[in-house]
Amino acid sequence: MEMNQYLSMFIDESTEHLQSLNENMLQLENSPEDLGIVQIIFRSAHTLKGMSATMGFEDLASLTHQMENVLDLVRNGQLKMNSHIFDTLFKSLDALESMVQDITQGGEGKADVSHIVAQLRAIESGDFEDSAASSNSGNHNASPEGVQLDQYQFSVLDQSIAAGNTVFYIEVTVREDCVLKGARAYMVFDCLERNGEVVKSNPSVQDLEQEKFDRSFSVYFISQVGQEQLQQSISQISEIEQVHIVSVDHETLNHLNRQQEQKAELASAKREAAATSVKASESAPARTAGTAAATRTIRVDIERLDVLMNLFSELLIDRVRLEQLASEIKRTDLTETVEHMTRVSGDLQNIVLKLRMVPVDTVFNRFPRMVRDLAKSLDKKVDLVITGADTELDRTVIEEIGDPLVHLLRNSIDHGVEAISGRLAAGKPETGTIQLRAFHSGNHVFIEIEDDGQGINRDKVLQTALKNGVIGADEAKSMTDEQVYNLLFASGFSTADKVSDISGRGVGLDVVKSKIASLGGNVSVESTPGQGSKFSVQLPLTLSIISAMLVGLGSEKYAIPLSSIVETMVIDHKQIRTVHGNQMIDYRQSIIPVISLAQVFDCPDSAVDSEEESEVIVIRKGDRLAAFMVDEFIGQSEIVIKTMGKYLTNIYGISGATILGDGQVALIIDPNALVK
Structure with missing residues (x-):
């Protein structure tokens, strides 16, 4: 039988079963007497074993078979879960994940798991149980x-x-x-x-x-x-x-033999009864639900969604072109048709974008296991509380946000949450808590990681920054707490006293900041000494189609994401003043910098600097404001983001390009890069 056609299905379902095993194992560790969870874990392991054996992945099948034997003893009350069994089963899951990953990358899924199998067999034979x-x-x-x-x-x-x-x-x-x-x-x-x-x-x-x-x-x-x-x-x-x-004697020995046989028969009967009751309770509802799910949901290759998005992008460009032509020709029937097409394509746009939206749970679900292992290696007790896991983000953002969040969580566990002795000395419970939250706000998604640890040591951060030459001594004296905490995002900044496999290798939070900035997002930090710290990540909902303000600079057109714009207005050049060599304007009882985009992007035919008045767009980056001077406001439009290609990378102030309705190319400005 040709198995290659089923390989992608095997990988998808194996990944789901492994995630389910990890999540349920963590639940079982908190409630080791709950045999209902054991039953779920056993069924997942049993299914994974059958799939692996069918596909010919023998190492996967043998390891899951041995896990199944141990879990069978647990669910039948012949074995009680303890820390040794949990650790061995978690090691087994790690080995299974690495083998599935190898298969995903085109390998054969082979691995030397003999030592883990031996540990599972020892548990099954009762050696560890007997000693306990x-x-x-x-x-x-x-x-x-x-x-x-x-x-x-x-x-x-x-x-x-x-x-x-x-x-x-x-x-x-x-x-x-x-x-x-x-x-x-x-x-x-x-x-x-x-x-x-x-x-x-x-x-x-x-x-x-x-x-x-x-x-x-x-x-x-x-x-x-x-x-x-x-x-x-x-x-x-x-x-x-x-x-x-x-x-x-003979009689005693025969009596012992009969007793053990009776126990085995009783255990077998209990096992069969449990299996029968589970089937009876689940068969009808499960069959109905399974049939309904099969008719209402399907698996779709992500590449097909990308193709759909590209085709819709072309349709959107043509729609804008038709709208422009209809406004020029001014025929009633053409205008009505274009308006109807605009409404239909708007609905289609919402559907296409929703198809690409994925719950952040797909990223969050791997963190509880990671936090459990890290806390154990550091001899700390940490609870991870996740809220808002159903918040949705574009698939492109989801793929990129995992590593930055991993780094922030590891930072909170290692640097934030104190050791058990330190927490008790500070009058805190011995178990630290890390809150992982996700929520929508406007056109953005916010992800917050907050711990109840020791907070950030302001003086230590300043000393390290001075030692590394990140700031000067005069600058350090006038810095606010927020400015000091933001030094953590400087390149190569690390406050770890010693190098470990968790942190302190000089690869600090600058990696997190640069990755999030490349996604059009922002990261900030708040901290209270002795009470904890909170890292807040702001991300755009989607990176494919955005609302933007089109502006003119001479004969060139540019697009500025609407999510970054606070206000548009007109200013008199007499209002511009120079402060320490920087141009500033008064804005709502504060002073903000003003930037001439014509100078930034070298537009020689722009009249921004020669006119007495200029159109200005006020933009926000985090809690900072700045004003961009432009020649004219063209209007708001839905634009499709296109990459600049591999030959035009890292262009200052530009995040991409878009094709307008008249066929012109407009560059998309990255406000985050222009506001320092």
Whole structure:
């Protein structure tokens, strides 16, 4: 069977299942007794295993199969979740993600996962579980029923009894003040092996050597000596508190075997009943919902949406051209037709833009796992609270915003949230909280990352800036808190005391700022010492079609994004004053800089500088205002953003170009680049 045609479907569905596994594992870590979550995780792992096996990705299938075995024990109550099992399952998910990523990049999805599989098998066999159980055992009467034997071990013991050998179940308890428990266990085993053969130990020999037990351990032992001699030999070992020895005969052994078989049958019956009840409760609604979903939603290749957007862009350009021709010809029937076309294409524009809109949840959903791992590596406790995950952004913006947000979150965990001891000393709860919020405001989306940590150390930032030559000593004296905090975005700025794999490598928040600025956005920071910091990222809703103000500079036309414009007005050149070599004007009880776009873009036929009055556009960048002088206002228009091509990159003050209705090309001005 040809599988290449199904590969893209496999990658999409595998990615969804892995994301679901990560999210539900995090929920289960908070509620380890919730078997409903375990059931969901088990089904995702089971589906992923089947898909991988069908596609021929054996390493993926074998690892998910082993995860499935462990989860099966958990959902049937035979295994309790603990930190070791969680860590091993998370390692498994990381390995699965790397293999799927390899397949996405054209690889075969192969990886050496033998060490993870071995850990999962150890959990499944009960080695870790047994050690955990023994750590809570304390003193109790020795009972052979407490140790699970497999059929091979039952057979060995049964044959030994039939051959006339004596079988004992021995439980040894060391003293509470024993320092080297592992050494005492070794001495007991050495004594036993001189007098017979150990068949089964609980915990395992490896756990005993590593002292992974509390005070007691037990063994099934085939003895060549009597019970009294054995008791005396073990009791002579120092720091041994108690030795309980129980003789095991045919009847006891058969009773134990029957008990274990009954337990296995009961567990199997419970498993089948649980599976039946799940199917019964889910089959009808799930089938109905699945049918409805299948008829109402489809997967669409993102390239097709890009083609659709490009075709609509051409249609929009022709529409503007038709509107211009209709206004010149002035025929009623043509005007009415063009107006109808404008309304229809406007609705089509809204639909096309909505098709490209993606919830920020597609970026946010990978952060809880990242925060969990980082907090654990830093020995901190951090809660990530996400709100507004359903806020939508253009797909182009979504693709680019992930890395900057990762950097800001890592910065908050490493620099912002204090260590547990520091938080307790400051009278805070030991668990820090990071708020990740997204919300719409006008034509922008705001994403905020706020922590309740120690805040930004103003003096430390200033000292580092002075040391690195970012600012001068005179400038530092007059800087406001906001200006100091914005120094964090200077190139190569880092306040980390030591280099780590999380931060402090000299690649600071300047990377974040430049990336967000390239998207037409802005980032700012607020901080209160001892209470925390908040980074706010402002992004445009879309990068494809925007509303813009068309302006004229001589014979050239330019477009300024409407989202950046505060006001348009006319000023007398006599109102312009020079302050420290910069041209400034009075604007609503404040003084703002005024910029001649004709000088910036070298437009020789512009009359901006020679006229007595000039049209001015006031624009906003963050909390800063500036005024642009132009020759004329042409009007507002919907424009399609086109890139300048690979030969015209990094042009100062220009973010792209657009084709106007008359076929002319207008450059799109980037206000963020012009306002410093």
